[in-house]
Amino acid sequence: MTLKTKAIPSHTVCVTGAGGFMASWLVKLLLEKGYTVRGTVRNPGDLKNAHLWSLEGAKDRLKLLRADLLDTESLRAAFAGCEGVFHTASPVTDDPEQMIEPAVKGTRNVINAAADVGVRRVLFTSSIGSVYMNPHYNPGSLIDDTCWSDLEYCKNTNNWYCYGKTVAEQGAWEAARERGLDLVVINPVLVLGPLLQPTVNASTMHILKYLNGSSKTYVNASQAYVHVMDVAKVHVKVYETPEAKGRYICANNTLHRGELCRMLAELFPEYPIPIRCKDEKGPRNTGFRFNNQRLKDMGIEFTPINECLYETVKNLQEKQILHYDEVVDPIIEMKPSTRALERELLTALGCVDAYADNRPKICPVVRMLDADEPIRRSPMLTVNITIPYLIKLFAFVYCHIMPSIVVYE
Numbered sequence: 001m002t003l004k005t006k007a008i009p010s011h012t013v014c015v016t017g018a019g020g021f022m023a024s025w026l027v028k029l030l031l032e033k034g035y036t037v038r039g040t041v042r043n044p045g046d047l048k049n050a051h052l053w054s055l056e057g058a059k060d061r062l063k064l065l066r067a068d069l070l071d072t073e074s075l076r077a078a079f080a081g082c083e084g085v086f087h088t089a090s091p092v093t094d095d096p097e098q099m100i101e102p103a104v105k106g107t108r109n110v111i112n113a114a115a116d117v118g119v120r121r122v123l124f125t126s127s128i129g130s131v132y133m134n135p136h137y138n139p140g141s142l143i144d145d146t147c148w149s150d151l152e153y154c155k156n157t158n159n160w161y162c163y164g165k166t167v168a169e170q171g172a173w174e175a176a177r178e179r180g181l182d183l184v185v186i187n188p189v190l191v192l193g194p195l196l197q198p199t200v201n202a203s204t205m206h207i208l209k210y211l212n213g214s215s216k217t218y219v220n221a222s223q224a225y226v227h228v229m230d231v232a233k234v235h236v237k238v239y240e241t242p243e244a245k246g247r248y249i250c251a252n253n254t255l256h257r258g259e260l261c262r263m264l265a266e267l268f269p270e271y272p273i274p275i276r277c278k279d280e281k282g283p284r285n286t287g288f289r290f291n292n293q294r295l296k297d298m299g300i301e302f303t304p305i306n307e308c309l310y311e312t313v314k315n316l317q318e319k320q321i322l323h324y325d326e327v328v329d330p331i332i333e334m335k336p337s338t339r340a341l342e343r344e345l346l347t348a349l350g351c352v353d354a355y356a357d358n359r360p361k362i363c364p365v366v367r368m369l370d371a372d373e374p375i376r377r378s379p380m381l382t383v384n385i386t387i388p389y390l391i392k393l394f395a396f397v398y399c400h401i402m403p404s405i406v407v408y409e
């Protein structure tokens with residue numbers, strides 16, 4: 001995956017929290033565009049940051065520095081000599097103990113450290129959480145960059161992430177005004193897309209839980225999404241636009257969870273994606289629409305949501321975070337010698353239309369093994385198999401293929 005390049009040689013910028021999900025794509029894009037990049041991380045030697053070294057240009061133009069958001073001296077050292085700072089580092093959690101101090105004090109420290117060493121422009125990655133969490137905004141209404149979350153409401157609803165990001169952004173504006181620093185803010189909605197880093201971040205969990213069977217139903221709620229590469233592009237575009245100012249809502253489509261699950265199931269029918277809403281009786285939550293016109297006016301085009309979902313899931317499969325085998329525990333494993341009978345068996349079981357790519361895709365009872373793959377003992381019957389299916393299965397197995405398969409109880 002290569003992002004479009006336009007070289008701006010020997011321009012040094014710093015990205016805080018460089019090893020994170022969004023920041024890794026930002027570092028990649030900045031390197032591709034010819035920037036020299038300093039990335040701050042809490043532990044440069046940690047293997048979770050190793051992916052950054054495989055980025056194109058990293059060997060020559062990336063430097064990872066240890067810095068802590070609560071240690072202004074470490075931030076000053078990282079920013080010295082930089083024209084710009086992208087402040088992305090933040091806890092992403094609703095635990096107030098972990099969230100508030102690094103987000104709020106850390107962001108002020110970043111602004112002050114940047115001003116101390118003469119940084120020209122700071123881009124702060126805020127969140128939609130500092131924009132729409134407000135009881136005065138009606139679902140369905142169009143939210144724009146003039147909207148602000150209500151702190152009391154965030155507290156009362158235990159939305160400590162939104163609370164932390166709102167106070168952090170307010171503090172950033174205040175500190176930038178005091179210090180005469182050029183600050184621009186990006187407010188992304190929930191970010192999805194391929195991971196560059198080895199670990200799963202919080203926003204990716206948002207869809208992983210629907211794919212790995214850990215969520216049996218979906219909530220009656222809506223959410224706006226945006227592709228991680230679009231978020232990285234927006235950061236660079238806004239940074240490179242001298243007249244950019246204020247807040248930029250970085251959002252693409254808003255979808256109800258039911259719609260999200262339907263799209264996922266269409267793209268990846270092999271996973272046990274929920275088909276039922278937790279709240280089947282209540283009126284459907286329409287969610288907010290977010291005005292991204294300011295970014296569209298700058299020429300930003302957003303990736304369609306189905307492409308974004310497809311790339312996210314494919315990447316989770318490639319990284320083996322999402323396994324085919326983990327999804328459905330078979331009660332039968334078949335050796336290739338029985339392959340000719342597979343379609344017949346699946347037909348008998350009524351799951352033939354889930355058959356694709358020469359493999360059973362949704363197959364509650366059968367798994368094809370490769371020739372050299374050992375038959376393994378797996379936890380049995382974690383899927384719902386109806387009595388008629390079982391009767392058909394045992395009849396079929398008994399009559400036709402008993403000699404060539406292994407059946408676990």
Ligand SMILES: NC(=O)c1ccc[n+]([C@@H]2O[C@H](COP(=O)([O-])OP(=O)(O)OC[C@H]3O[C@@H](n4cnc5c(N)ncnc54)[C@H](OP(=O)(O)O)[C@@H]3O)[C@@H](O)[C@H]2O)c1
Pocket residue numbers: 016017018019020021022023041042043067068069070087088089090091092102125126127128165187188189190191192201202203
């Ligand atoms: N992902 C989304 O859906 C989304 C939506 C809107 C806004 N955002 C914002 O975008 C930014 C990046 O989010 P992400 O999803 O890419 O998150 P992420 O993958 O969890 O990355 C967060 C980064 O912040 C660093 N960090 C966390 N706590 C820190 C602390 N106390 N001191 C120093 N560094 C700390 C982490 O560094 P370590 O590796 O050292 O822990 C990590 O590199 C955040 O500011 C987030 O609020 C994200």
